Amino acid sequence: MFENLSDRLGGVFDRLTKQGALTEDDVTAAMREVRVALLEADVSLPVARNFVKSVTAKATGSAVTKSITPGQQVVKIVHDELIKVLQGEGAPDALRIDNPPAPILMVGLQGSGKTTTTAKLAKRLKEREKKRVLLASLDTNRPAAMEQLAILGQQIGVDTLPIVPGENAVQIAKRAKQQASLGGYDVYMLDTAGRLHIDQVLMDEVQAVRDVAQPRETLLVVDGLTGQDAVNVATEFDGKVGISGVVLTRMDGDGRGGAALSMRAVTGKPIRFVGLGEKMDALEAFDAQRVAGRILGMGDIVALVEKAQEVLEVEQAERMMKRFQKGMFNMNDLRSQLEQMLKMGGMQSIMGMMPGMGKMAKQAEAAGLDDKAIKRQIALINSMTKKERANPDMLQASRKKRIASGAGMDVAELNKLLKMQKQMADTMKKLGKMGKGGMLKQAMRAMTGKGGGLPDMANVDPAQMAEATKMLQDPKGLGGDLGKLGLPGGLSGLFGKK
Template sequence: MFENLSDRLGGVFDRLTKQGALSEDDVRTAMREVRVALLEADVSLPVARSFVKAVTAKATGSAVTKSVTPGQQVVKIVHDELIKVLQGEDEPEALRIDNPPAPILMVGLQGSGKTTTTAKLARRLQEREKKRVLMASLDTNRPAAMEQLAVLGQQIGVDTLPIVKGESATQIAKRAKQQASLGGYDVFILDTAGRLHIDQVLMDEVQAVRDIAQPRETLLVVDGLTGQDAVNVATEFDGKVGVSGVILTRMDGDGRGGAALSMRQITGKPIRFVGLGEKMDALESFDAQRIAGRILGMGDIVTLVEKAQEVLEVEQAERMMKRFQKGLFNMNDLKGQLEQMQKMGGMQSIMGMMPGMQKMAKQAEAAGMDDTAVRRQIALISSMTKKERANPALLQASRKKRIATGAGLDVAELNRLLKMQRQMADTMKKMGKMGKGGMMKQAMRAMTGRGGGLPDMANADPAKMAEATKMLQDPKGLGGQLGKAGLPGGFSGLFPKK
């Protein structure tokens, strides 16, 4: 998401920050490049114009050009303006799902990922918000649409309204409303039918369902890959149905991101969530500050830690910490680390959220250091016996040949994996002893103010979060040590040189 724009802006600002002194002409030249970058990212012309105009007005004053760090000042102004474009003037409100049962109406064109997004949202509300959710498919046109939602409901453990053949969309909406009330549900989500294009029949049906359900939220699901057409669709739906928020899907496949940058300013509607993959947990809250940080290569530590919280239990984290501090790091530990990385979205996703790591992520991908390599490493470890995983020193030539054959890989790749495990074990031991209380504990304290467990993001101190980020970026500190080991903060050690 935003890879192309991030690369272009990164090049512009690298030149600015290296120049030292800046003239107003330097700033204006840079802003012309920014404008081209925005247009190439499929940002609408009015939004690009107003953005560049606002940044130029603030960046050409003497307070900036004559400051000690003018390049960094310009980057900060761009960051603040990006937040304003993505968010608008006001802070986004939380979903209105109080006073149960709260109805949510999902609308959009056919093919935008509406049914899958309905299931993702239901899972999110049930697991994160602890809400009891009922889903209902109102799509009587698309073959197997109702069955699709029912199957997704079974996969994620969310109830779906029983299918009754022959009912109209309005009859299903009435039954869902009644079932939600009688069944004690906190939220019921209505997945309406779509069309290949906006027509009167579609709008009449959605309006009729809206009048019955009286939704607290009407969420428009649009395909982010359609670029500016997504903005046009949002404008049309809002004018005829009334939209309270937007969910952009397939944003993981859009390197431009123009729809996200144009949506709020043109439609006035907030982007609530973005879909970043096919998995049921691949739905993220749209936070303007975090997105702006990603665009400018500043990373997104908050989202990274939240993902870690989802896949790692506190007790498990503390057990791992104690083992690592003693320098105990066998193949079982390595496999656990690799599997957690995959659960958090894969190596590229994690690196994209680390400050200053986006360029390294591209270099790693170009060198073949991707999630495919991680899967091969897991396959090698899975081919080992329990004793071999617990004590890699047992692996001599005959055992290595058997393991590599079992995984369908070369012995050379197994040797690289063993080298990585030894490097990580050595690094873990050093980190456990280095500094007051150990570097690992320092990182935890920096983020939470406590001595162990995973960061409590709800109560995290922003200043301490900034301190933790610095530690991750410091080549002489935690970031450098993690880099040697191949953990977030470096990753280079995951693939030792041949």
């Protein structure tokens, strides 16, 4: 999400932060580039124009251009303005579903991922909100639409309204309302029919269903890949039906993401959720703070910590931390780290959430460094005996040949793995001693939820985040230590070339 926009803006701000003193002309020239980047990312012209005008007005004052770190001050202004454009009122996922049964109306065009999104949201309500949900498909036009929702409902363990042939959308909505009341459901979700384009027949049907159901929430599902057209669809639906929020789908494959930036500003309706894949749990609440961070290449530390907490066991993490601080890092430890990386979404996913690592993730991918490399390394470790994993220093030529052969690889790959393990042990020990209480210790406590839980991104200064990113990439600093693992710029070569 936002890869192209992030790359373009990253280039602009890199030049600003390296420039030192700034003049108003420097800022104005940079903002022209920002405007072009926004337009290329499918942000609507009025939104791009107003955004740049607002940032320029705040960034050309003497308080910024004459400050000690003017470039970083401009980045912070852009960050704050992005949040202002994207921010809705209240929590995006705080749906009005009190006083059961609460109806939620799902609307949108055909092909936007509406039915899949309906099931994803139902799963979220069931698991996170502990709500009893009933699904009902009102799509009598698309072949097998009702069967599709029934199958998805079965997969996620949510009830679906039985199919009665011959009923129209309004009749199904009335039956769903009655079933939800009699069955003791907290929420019932109505998945309406879509069209390939907006027409009067579609709007008449949706309006009739709305009048019957009186929904607490009317969520418009739009395909984020359609760019400007997504904004036009939202405007049409809001004007004729009235929507309470938007769900953007396929945002995992969108390198532009302008629809998200335009949607809130043009329609005035909040973006509630974003779909980031086909899996049933690939639905995230839209968070303006985190999205702004992603756009500016600051990563998404909150998402990284959330994923880590899902796979890390507290006691195991504490044991690992104590070992790492002493420089104890054998092949069992490395295998554990690699397996956890896969559970957290793989190397590309993790690097994409780390500040300043987005570009490196792309470099790694282009070089063929993907999750297959992790799996090959795990296979090499599994080919070792218990003693060899605990004490890799004992591996001599004959043992190496046996291990590589057992994993179906050559000795050169095993040598790379052994070198990486040794250098990681040294780096872990150094991290364990750095800073107050040890940088590694602080990171591990955050990952496991000890010592304050999730980081509060509202209190993160983008200028400080930029400094942290520089430290990671600095060949003379911490980035240099990480770079010893063979990574261009600090992290992206962790797994060696194939």
